[in-house]
Amino acid sequence: MDLENAPRFSDRFEFIPGENDLYSLLESFKKAGQDWIDLTISNPTKVGLVYPREAILHSLEKPESLEYDPDPKGTLNARKSIASYYKEKGHTISEEDLFLTSSSSEAYSYLIKLLCNPGEEVLIPSPGYPLFEFLSLLDGAEFNSYKLDQSEGWKIDFEDLNSKITNKTKILFLVSPNNPTGSLLTSEEFEKLKVISKTKKITLVLDEVFSDYLHKENPHQIDFFHTDFPVFVVNGVSKILALPQMKLSWIHVGGPTNWKKECKERLEIISDTYLSVGTPIQLALPELFQWRNMIQSQVLRRIGRNLQVLESFHSSHPNIAYISPKGGWYAVLQSPSFLNDEEFSFRLLEKEKVLVHPGSMFGFEEDSGSIVISLISETELFQSGLEKISAFL
Ligand SMILES: Cc1ncc(COP(=O)(O)O)c(C=O)c1O
Structure with missing residues (x-):
């Protein structure tokens, strides 16, 4: 041709x-x-x-997998098991604030759709996870990088970050522990980010897929789940259970009550449009968590x-x-x-x-x-x- x-x-x-x-x-x-x-x-x-081979394969064999009863947020039992996972880690969350996706990448894609008009901007950490650039472009958003300062143990360079914010900036991506620097977000950084989020109307999206893999004591026990400003947390079984092929991740929606309500209505429209998470893995999740x-x-x-x-x-x-x-x-x-x-x-x-x-x-x-x-x-x-x-x- x-x-x-x-x-x-x-x-x-x-x-x-x-x-x-x-x-x-x-x-x-x-x-x-x-x-x-x-x-x-x-x-x-x-x-x-x-891997507990037999147990994993057995958990995927539920007879209910032969029926299709989609829930745009993900099956209730799967969401409850995620809430229990957080409970074990000391965080009380509601299953009503969770949305299941097939991967963290898809979770990001949903959030860009939720928050950015075409041409609006997201800020990504540098050094950081390379996929953010592609994900933004594929969802019609522009991206810019903000620097992590090596001389400060890879803390956010707030001068650089502030210089990158424009009136089109909608999302600030954070990764803790960060890929590849292995650095953790501190409480002081989170406090500063809260001010930025509130004054500039920017939503924080925190990737915590490596949070169960700490090699040093983390002195910063930050509550990302109960905030009075918009914070989404993304996680999934790709790292928590080292099972990326199972394709199950989630978004936790956090923020002021009235904003959360509006937000969840819109996220539900996105999830309902794709319904991308398979039934067998959702039914298996509570059992799979036992092998964590x-x-x-x-x-x-x-x-x-x-x-x-x-x-x-x-x-x-x-x-x-x-x-x-x-x-x-x-x-x-x-x-x-x-x-x-x-x-x-x-x-x-x-x-x-x-x-x-x-x-x-x-x-x-x-x-x-x-x-x-x-x-x-x-x-x-x-x-x-x-x-x-x-x-x-
Ligand atoms: C920071 C970060 N988030 C997410 C992922 C992968 O997530 P998923 O397999 O759920 O798309 C990776 C994979 O290496 C990663 O480094």
Whole structure:
């Protein structure tokens, strides 16, 4: 077909970058049957964890799964089990304030639809989760980044944040523990954000998918659920139960009572339009939650061991900067040797067959020489990947 005369695609895709060199090299490895050590792996189902296989499969076999009784917010029992999960963590929430979605990504997409007219803006943390950019663009919103200040332990740079707010800013995304810096939002930051939210009419959306994976005591027990300003909390089983394939996440709606009522009416219209969460997983959720400790303790043990390996790697490479993460599944390493990060990652993969993420993918300044690695890789592979980085340096 002559594409000149073909129907036009939407402008959303104007940002599509060309194929990157790292990706092409990986493709050529796959074709040639060449193995590599993947230090970016964050798919928990591929890192040798032991799942309660029979119990998971059994929980998905409920006869009620053969009937379709959709509730736009998600089935009541599933929402009640999420409320119990929060109760165990010391937060009393109502199942009436929960909306189920098939993923955190979908939750974000709903919230952008709820709050942004086309062309309005969302603010995303930098360094931060790269998917926010795509999610915003696909939902017709513009995005801008606000800086986290490395010299302050990745706290929000409020001067930068304030300079990025315009009269089109509608959402401020927060991630705690943050991917990939492993930093936690503090009570002081949250107090300042409250003032910004109230004065500038900006809604906070907090991603707490890694909140069960803390590696240090968190002195900031913030109540994100009972606020007198709009705060949405996003979470899901992708990380809580290390079951991303089950496709179940949720949004908790928090804020002033009258605003919440209006908000829930609109969210219900969005949810009712898609009804995207499958019945079997909703029915299985209360049972699946029972395996939370068994699954999380394996992930935490794995991360603990990998952090020890990383500490000893760090002590034999004092020129590599590394701040041990307070939470989450990732670690950041920085060194002038990693400059230019994309080229470094390419050469490392080509020569040592080790894959790391270039930091610029997460918004690290290019001159920071940052790479990002996953902490859930199998420890032997993690260790030999680091040894190969050593040899390469
Ligand atoms: C900060 C953050 N939020 C959400 C997700 C994934 O969520 P989901 O699989 O539910 O879309 C990830 C995945 O790595 C993440 O890093």
